[in-house]
Amino acid sequence: MTRKYYQITSLERGIKVMELLAEQKALTVSEVGVHLSMQRSAAHRFLATLRDLGYVKKNEDNRYQLTFRILEIGEKVARRFEIKQVARKYMLELSKLSKETVNLGCLDGREILHLDKIDSSEILRIDSPLWSKAPAYCTALGKSILAYLPKSELSEYLSRARLAPHGPHTILSKKKLREELQKTRERGYAVDDEELAPGLRCVGAPVFDHTGRVKYAVSISCPSMRLPMDKVESMQLKIREACGRMSEQLGYSYQENKFSA
Numbered sequence: 224m225t226r227k228y229y230q231i232t233s234l235e236r237g238i239k240v241m242e243l244l245a246e247q248k249a250l251t252v253s254e255v256g257v258h259l260s261m262q263r264s265a266a267h268r269f270l271a272t273l274r275d276l277g278y279v280k281k282n283e284d285n286r287y288q289l290t291f292r293i294l295e296i297g298e299k300v301a302r303r304f305e306i307k308q309v310a311r312k313y314m315l316e317l318s319k320l321s322k323e324t325v326n327l328g329c330l331d332g333r334e335i336l337h338l339d340k341i342d343s344s345e346i347l348r349i350d351s352p353l354w355s356k357a358p359a360y361c362t363a364l365g366k367s368i369l370a371y372l373p374k375s376e377l378s379e380y381l382s383r384a385r386l387a388p389h390g391p392h393t394i395l396s397k398k399k400l401r402e403e404l405q406k407t408r409e410r411g412y413a414v415d416d417e418e419l420a421p422g423l424r425c426v427g428a429p430v431f432d433h434t435g436r437v438k439y440a441v442s443i444s445c446p447s448m449r450l451p452m453d454k455v456e457s458m459q460l461k462i463r464e465a466c467g468r469m470s471e472q473l474g475y476s477y478q479e480n481k482f483s484a
Contacts, residue, residue: 252270
């Protein structure tokens with residue numbers, strides 16, 4: 224691949240060091256060098272620089288790991304997300320109505336990124352940490368967004384997706400997944416029926432932006448024993464109504480929004 228004239232090699236490699244530590248948690252200087260195919264001395268310089276800047280620290284095992292400063296940057300970026308400000312009010316309403324965990328997510332590559340959540344007050348509850356990711360194809364958040372991708376983007380997603388089992392009902396056939404996404408689009412909501420994890424059931428719906436594109440989704444998740452399938456219908460109406468109101472606030476035409484109850 225031809226390197227662009229403006230690319231700064233050292234900056235690129237420094238960021239790759241940070242990405243590596245985010246994936247591997249803690250590594251020695253030598254291990255960083257091996258992973259990134261760079262000399263040990265170069266790896267040490269990158270790590271020492273990042274440590275001086277406060278992004279990396281060395282633990283008692285002489286391994287380097289990221290500090291929470293990287294999260295501070297993420298939080299500053301997140302605070303700029305209009306969707307979090309818009310969604311919070313409606314998420315609180317859903318939380319009060321359902322007494323279950325309410326999640327806000329967006330598609331990040333082939334995964335769902337959890338942008339915000341309101342935890343259930345129940346002792347037994349589902350916990351998806353902020354900024355954590357999950358495969359899009361087996362989550363209500365993910366299917367709510369995938370169902371509305373342009374055909375070319377959905378085809379590209381399916382061509383690259385590797386459907387691996389996560390829960391007892393994970394969809395492992397791309398043909399069946401496409402059919403499930405079509406059903407999701409027709410009814411306006413998605414269901415994760417123990418597809419991501421055993422005993423977990425979620426109901427989600429899409430949030431449209433001013434261009435009519437689905438960028439985000441909201442879901443309610445809880446132990447399947449508290450959300451039998453016969454209660455999904457009443458739950459999805461509440462979520463669709465909330466998502467319709469969010470979409471309107473983001474500039475989507477309410478008259479065209481067929482997902483408000």
